[in-house]
Amino acid sequence: MLPQVLMLIGGLVALFYGGNWLVRGASNLALSFGVSVLIIALTFVALGTSMPELLVSVQAALSGKSDLAVGNVIGSNIANIGLILGATGLISPLRVKAILLRREIPIMVLASVFAYALTLDGQIGRADGTILLLAFLVFNAVFYFLAKREADTRARLLADLEETPTTAPGRGREVTYLVAGLIALALGSRMMVESAVFLARMAGISELIIAITLVAFGTSLPELAASLSAAWHKETDLAIGNVVGSNIANLMLILGATAFLQPIPVARSEVQFEFLVMIAFAVLLIPFMGRLRFGRKRSALFLVAYCAFIAYSIFGGGAAPFANLIQ
Secondary structure, eight states, X not given: OHHHHHHHHHHHHHHHHHHHHHHHHHHHHHHHXXXXXXXXXXXXXXXXXXXXXXXXXXXXXXXXXXXXXXXXXXXXXXXXXXXXXXXXXHHSOEEOOHHIIIIIHHHHHHHHHHHHHHTTTSEEOHHHHXXXXXXXHHHHHHHHXXXXXXXXXXXXXXXXXXOOOSSGGGHHHHHHHHHHHHHHHHHHHHHHHHHHHHHHHHTTOOHHHHIIIIIHHHHTHHHHHHHHHHHHTTOHHHHHHHHHHHHHHIIIIIHHHHHHHSXXXXXXXXXXXXXXXXXXXXXXXXXHTTTSEEOHHHHHHHHHHHHHHHHHHHHSOTHHHHHHHHO
């Protein structure tokens, strides 16, 4: 048991440093290229912190463990909003940009509903996976265009002022921090997941519950570390953008790539409750962020709701009671 405890501690250390390195690299790179931190967070940072979910879901699907593949995505999205935004907002109240409420959060809600609709025929097939992957490519193409437009606008402003950016020479160093942060987050999350699952099995917890709770929590640790570090450094755009972008990547890229490689059979009775909870968390962000501020009281409510979901999953049987109720 001692090696697993040491691995758990080592994973926490890697997550701490990885989160700090990633925030520094991402924010400074965005500044040097004249691109907003929000766009960097919604795309590159979100994709990097979503790699653990991708590896776990693909491996699970190829091994025939469809409940783990789907449950990991659903559980991670719930954790990203309930746990990560909840904990982040407690550290520092988050200022919300209006564009998030008009564009990115509605996209996340639509992606959640669409992913749920794909399960109604009993599986997420290769055609469904292809549609999700194409949607993810379109999403990133739009943000590439927005980033290029922002950079061009900044370049014109600097030219009018006869100034030149002074941060470009440090880009190589900031890229190193960014990549090192992503690697540390990936290694730290893997160490945390493996040690936590081992300890949970020793305690007699079933693998299904482990998938919904511990594995989903573990694969969300990069987002948690990055967002907490961003909140501590007052980079609220990075904290929120990372969560929203990661949820979109989980639904479009990870679920899409997993289904494309191996069609995923989905039993409605097993995921009905979790899918509806995931959609509810996403939808509630809109009214809760309606005043462009996500304060400590609202953060605490989301955190309590997440804890209640975990407690129900462990002690209440998760989807089964809900499935019996709707039948």
